[in-house]
Amino acid sequence: MIQISSIKICKENFKPYGDIIDYDKEKSFSINQRTTERFDSLATINVQYGHPIISLFKTSPRKLPLEVQFLEKHPYGTQAFFPLNNCPWLVVVSNSTNPNSVICFSLKGNQGIQYNIDTWHYPLITLHKKQDFIVIDRENSNENINVVKLKEKILINN
DSSP states (O other): OEEEEEEEEOOOHHHHEEEEEEGGGGEEEEETTTEEEOOSSSSOBBBSSSSEEEEEEOOOOOOSSSEEEEEEEOBBOOHHHHHHHOOOEEEEEESSOOGOOOOOEETTTTOOOEEEEOEEEEOOOOOSSSSEEEOOOOOOOGGSSSSEEEEEEEEOOO
């Protein structure tokens, strides 16, 4: 079993896997008579063979240490997650199904992510309480998922 710990996410270390959806002041401007600050173009939705949809996910917390036995990827579309409850959460990604390439990132409760097409990842990991997410992905996602059991289990410590 391989043991890993989470690392703080930033644009540079997450770039191979996708985009961070964050309150980036460089991408903001005022609208609606300066009563609203708009954060624009934080990620670009990319879907093939279908169209994008917006969904809500309700997640239950998981306990650490957490055993990761599989990864999944979506070959026909990006997948974006943005938390609504402002609670920290974790993202597990990899550039392959080799357990030694798995990385765990920690995110603040006001940060979201978008996975690139074909990025291996583990399902949502919330830690402290139930959490809701806005999810933007491809309609009919059952045709847009590959799941692989890992040859060696991963244990996420923190």
